[in-house]
Structure formats: structure tokens, C-alpha cells
Amino acid sequence: MSVTLDLAKIHPGFLDPVRESQAVFRKVMDAVARPGSVADLAFAVDGPPGLDCAAAAVALTLFDFETPVWLDPALASSEAESWIRFHAGCPLTAETAEADFALVTRAEACPPLAAFNQGDAKYPDRSTTVIIQVAALDGGEPVALTGPGIKTETTIAPRGLPDGFWEQIQTNHAQFQFGVDVLLVAGPKLLALPRSTRAQIRKG
Numbered sequence: 001m002s003v004t005l006d007l008a009k010i011h012p013g014f015l016d017p018v019r020e021s022q023a024v025f026r027k028v029m030d031a032v033a034r035p036g037s038v039a040d041l042a043f044a045v046d047g048p049p050g051l052d053c054a055a056a057a058v059a060l061t062l063f064d065f066e067t068p069v070w071l072d073p074a075l076a077s078s079e080a081e082s083w084i085r086f087h088a089g090c091p092l093t094a095e096t097a098e099a100d101f102a103l104v105t106r107a108e109a110c111p112p113l114a115a116f117n118q119g120d121a122k123y124p125d126r127s128t129t130v131i132i133q134v135a136a137l138d139g140g141e142p143v144a145l146t147g148p149g150i151k152t153e154t155t156i157a158p159r160g161l162p163d164g165f166w167e168q169i170q171t172n173h174a175q176f177q178f179g180v181d182v183l184l185v186a187g188p189k190l191l192a193l194p195r196s197t198r199a200q201i202r203k204g
Helices: 017-033 053-062 079-088 165-174
Strands: 069-071 101-104 129-133 143-146 154-156 181-186 189-193 198-201
Touching: 017 053, 017 181, 017 189, 053 079, 053 101, 053 129, 053 181, 053 189, 069 079, 165 198
Parallel strands: 069 101, 101 129, 129 181
Antiparallel strands: 143 154, 143 198, 181 189
16 A cells, blocks of 8 residues: 655755766765775755764665665655655565665664575675665774775774674675675664675774
8 A cells, every 4th residue: 555645744855967977876886896984975965853964965866767765664654765765766675684774773773684685696786785874984893894995994983882892793695695785874874784794893
């Protein structure tokens, strides 16, 4: 059963959809190519309540009518869900394993990364990209990243991730070429943790 959208409550999307989505796409691809680097999407859209600027910009850029999207249940029947449905036109799924993209607004309630589509031998690239809103991209536990796109090593310290998250990232990397790709967003900032990236918690 379809749900009627109240257009009077839909927040604006991109003012210039073509140019802004292209600009956001380039920023996201650069972040994926250089894991741990921080992209600033402050130039992009202001999202509706519940969505940070970076999360909203990524949703408008990557979601479309061909990409099943899993949304954090906290967004159910919210202005943010209506905004995504209206501007992106994407089908929503309640099954994590069916999602091309997942948008998690409560990091502490993120399903296990293994619950999402891990890709398969024929199409390893068709795994889920998981977008997780966190409190900040700094001020947390230091984690060293190595791998493709990183010259030697880079250190990040996102704050607000659930216990055991980095162990999940390590397991995710261990099954490469399968596994999910993760985008962490906070306010207008974004950093990428592709499945090819190795993560090691820095011990104090």
C-alpha cells in the first residue's frame, strides 16, 4: 500500500540538482579513493530533521528509483523518510540483505555489518553501502587505517560508534573482495571506510 506524501512538509532538495549531485559525487568518490580523508559537503543541501547535511547530500546523490534502500527504523513515517522518498524516488526495503544502500541515523542501533548484502562471486560490487551518522569525526578512539589509497598509514578518531564496531570492520576487511563499504557522516563532513581498508585500534 502506498503512503500519501504531504508535499507541504517536504523540505527542499538540491537547488541545482545536476551540478550539486555531480559535485557531491566527486567528493564521495575522492573520499572512497583516499580512506580516512574528510570530505566537506557544507556547500550542499540542508537535510530535514533527523538527517545531517552530509547524509542528506549523499542520499540525494546516490539513491534513485533502481536502488533499494534500508532506512533506520527511527526514520519511519518521519519528515526525513518522506523527503528521501520524494526527492530520490527510491524503493524502501525492510530487509537489510536486499539493500543497495543503508542509512543509519543512530549509530548505536546499527545492525551488524554482516546483516547487509555482502556481494557475491559474480557481483561483489553489488554489496550494501552503509551510511552511518555519528556524533563527530574526531574526538573518539584513535584508529589506524592502512590499505589502498593510503600512502603509509592514517589515523582517524570518529566519536559515537557502537562497541565492537572496529572488530566488525576488521572482519569485513578479512573477507575482501566481499563485504560492505561504510561511509561515516557527521554534520557536513564525511569519511569513507571501503572494505579494502584495514583498521587497527590504537592502544593507549
